[in-house]
Amino acid sequence: AQSVTQLGSHVSVSEGALVLLRCNYSSSVPPYLFWYVQYPNQGLQLLLKYTSAATLVKGINGFEAEFKKSETSFHLTKPSAHMSDAAEYFCAVSPNTGTASKLTFGTGTRLQVTL
């Protein structure tokens, strides 16, 4: 069974500041890990994914995440926030067993970017 926990349902940062969104996972098998972003009234867009290759994963829009097995974490970061980053972010996990099926999502973190 897999699960993810996103710490902080709301995060507020100033424009230009570091963005850090936290995600911890639990998985009985090696996991695939994902970060998705959802803008208002839209579906989910994949930001980046970890599939057991490099532990530091670079995604779109300047985001990156680091897989830390010892900490069971997959935190999302961006060095400098932009107003357009305001959205809801979801961490998700699926089993990396060759029969990956459903994704299990976290509860989401709403990112607010202020001037």
Added chain:
Amino acid sequence: KAGVTQTPRYLIKTRGQQVTLSCSPISGHRSVSWYQQTPGQGLQFLFEYFSETQRNKGNFPGRFSGRQFSNSRSEMNVSTLELGDSALYLCASRAGPNTGELFFGEGSRLTVL
């Protein structure tokens, strides 16, 4: 390349009615999954179809059903609607059942009155 297309985008139904939602996957994608998104429960997996066969099912009552056609298009149906079925229903596609990345549509927002 067109993305995942869901229709209708918005709809309003009353309790006891049924509803059918449609999803056209990205061209060449043969796996389609459905998710329900609500403020209280978040994103929950409904089911996944590949080659017209249901491969996995989430923990939803039998009122929720789906199917996939030979062209990979998928529909989901909810019968005997309840107020709690009000949600954003998201469809996602991927190339095959063993690739982890999902591409999502914009969703169908269902309101049950």
